[in-house]
Amino acid sequence: MANIEVLNSRFSLYDKMYSHELREHSFADWPFRAECSCTPDKMAKAGFVHCPSENEPDVVCCFFCLIELEGWEPDDDPWTEHKKRSPNCGFLTMKKDFTELTVAEFFSMEKERLKIYLVKGRHVERDTNQSRSHGKCTSTPNHTYTTALLSHVCVCMASTTPAACTGNWTPAVSHNPRWFPK
Incomplete structure (x- = not known):
């Protein structure tokens, strides 16, 4: 990648x-x-x-x-x-065609796909940071993932029902200034 x-x-x-x-x-x-x-x-x-x-x-x-x-x-x-x-x-x-999946099965599949994406994203960022620092692991202040997206992801991944994750999130919503800095 x-x-x-x-x-x-x-x-x-x-x-x-x-x-x-x-x-x-x-x-x-x-x-x-x-x-x-x-x-x-x-x-x-x-x-x-x-x-x-x-x-x-x-x-x-x-x-x-x-x-x-x-x-x-x-x-x-x-x-x-x-x-x-x-x-x-x-x-x-996957044992079924996509069109045969229930909402719960589709939600479970998307949750798994999201986990894979987050893990791969961490690896790509880590590898990028290591190559920039010539092998020394450093953290970067410019994280690609926004805190709003990650907060939404965490809520969806922690949930056991599709209803908890509506897919509608907006970075402008700031319920907690610690997690949604301006």
């Missing part, structure tokens, strides 16, 4: 990618087509979204676990590669 901005962008865009059709549309410029194991349809069914760069035309990212894979060969099986690189991905263990 390149940087925190890429991670943030992917996380916010990929919430719509539970849909196989939307994932498959991302493979419009995919270099592997017929006669390959890693066709756009198979890649999308395995949870991948195509996110090429100028130098890497075959980069994909799982919309759920955010694992990024590149260097695909025509005979690579997307499910096998996904399981090998990210065996605990919640998408891989």
